Amino acid sequence: MASPGFFSLELLLNSIGLLSVVWLGLKAAWGLARALRIHVLSWVWKGVDLASYGPWAVVTGATAGIGKAYAHELARRGLNVVLISRSMEKLKQVAAEIEEKHGRSTKVIQADFTHGSEIYEPIRAALQGLEIGILVNNVGQSTDKLLYFLDTDNIDKYIEDMEHCNMLSIVKMTQIVLPQMVARRKGILINMSSVAGHRPLPFQLMYSATKAFDDYFSRALDMEYRSKGIIVQSILPFFVASNMTDKIIKYFKTPAKSFARQALNTVGLTSRTNGCLHHWIQSGYITHLSGIISSS
Ligand SMILES: NC(=O)c1ccc[n+]([C@@H]2O[C@H](COP(=O)([O-])OP(=O)(O)OC[C@H]3O[C@@H](n4cnc5c(N)ncnc54)[C@H](OP(=O)(O)O)[C@@H]3O)[C@@H](O)[C@H]2O)c1
Structure with missing residues (x-):
């Protein structure tokens, strides 16, 4: 006993x-x-009525992939859209498509985000006078090759381009647009990180590290400005069909249009998301699997 x-x-x-x-x-x-x-x-x-935050949305990297899909979806939901990318030809084409398909106004701004702080004064001037309800900080670059860091071609330029395009762009665009949102106590900032910013991705380490910065910037910004009526959302997608992923992977990609539609449905419901159900399931699976691997 x-x-x-x-x-x-x-x-x-x-x-x-x-x-x-x-x-x-x-x-x-x-x-x-x-x-x-x-x-x-x-x-x-829906979590929020996106059009009620202001008549204009701004999307960086808006002529292809996820950015173009967000621009279309925002216009479909009643917003006018400012499109920012490098190629004027593509900007005009996407703007015309949006105006014809959704009957909303557009404005285009040509800018190369791999450049430094000097590009932001012209952007600020071009946005002057617009009541901006939503900023989608989408622009970002990666490389199509998996390489050891030191084997990267033209490494100094690569480091600077990644810093400018993937990190500085989010910070400076936020600095330009946030004051008017705070003044109105209303605004939405959507920042495109990546699942590579949640878990380190060797052989794409600058991409992974800059996307981790984007995620932390968004999360801290959300903590600072939530009480001032600002919604900040960090998006950490898996594979979405786009120019960026076309050279890397053939299968398991979510169409950009479907991704943007689902991700925009989540605004106001979560401040940090993989963007769509499919990617949420993948994230849970990988987190579980990596937990098993790291603890074994
Ligand atoms: N696709 C994915 O699976 C995936 C997954 C996780 C996260 N993301 C993130 O989602 C964002 C969009 O990716 P995506 O796959 O849609 O890319 P994408 O298909 O390569 O499109 C990139 C867009 O950004 C513009 N752009 C590229 N470099 C630029 C620069 N230096 N200055 C200004 N505009 C520039 C491009 O237009 P121009 O060439 O005309 O400038 C294009 O409109 C990125 O931040 C990426 O890190 C993507």
């Missing part, structure tokens, strides 16, 4: 075990319910 001391220790351990199982079960159920609200119910029950 067990002694009373042993019995009470066994009871204590059993209770801790049971409470842990209940806690993990509740946590999983809460996670699933939240994912259902954010990624499924949001198709019919």
Whole structure:
């Protein structure tokens, strides 16, 4: 027969075990319910009415891939759109498509975000007078080759381009647009990080590190400005079909149009998301798998 001391220790351990199982079960159920609200119910029950934040949206890197899809989707939901990219020809083409398809106004700004701070005064001047409800900091670059850091071609330029395009652009565009949003106590900032900013990605380390910066910048900004009526959202997608991923991977890519539509449904419901249900499932799977690998 067990002694009373042993019995009470066994009871204590059993209770801790049971409470842990209940806690993990509740946590999983809460996670699933939240994912259902954010990624499924949001198709019919949106978090916010995007057009009510102001008549204009600004999208950087707006002539292809995810940026172009966001620009179209925002126009479809009733916003006028400012498109910013390097090629004037592509800008005019996308602007014409948006005006024809969605009947909204557009404005184009030609800028190369690999350049330094000097590009932002002309951008500020071009945005003067527009009531901007939404800024989508989408522009970003990666490389199509997986390389050791020191084997990168033209490495000094590469480092500077990645810093400017993937990090400085978000900071400076936010600095330009945020004051008017704070003054109105209303605005949405969407920053395109990547799942590569959540987990280190060797052989694309500058991309991975700059995307981690984007995610941290967004999260801290959200903490600072939430109480001032500003929604800040960090997006960490997996593979979306675009010029960037076309050379890297053939399968498992979400069409950009579908991604933008789903990701915009989540605004106001979550400040940090993989953007769509499919990517949320991939993220859960990878997190679980990497947990097993790192603990084994
Ligand atoms: N695709 C994915 O699977 C994926 C996954 C995670 C995160 N992301 C992030 O999502 C964002 C968009 O990626 P994407 O795949 O849609 O890229 P993409 O297809 O390569 O399109 C990039 C867009 O940015 C513009 N752009 C590129 N470099 C620029 C520069 N230096 N200055 C100004 N505009 C520039 C391009 O237009 P011009 O060439 O005309 O300038 C184009 O409109 C990036 O921040 C990326 O890191 C993408």
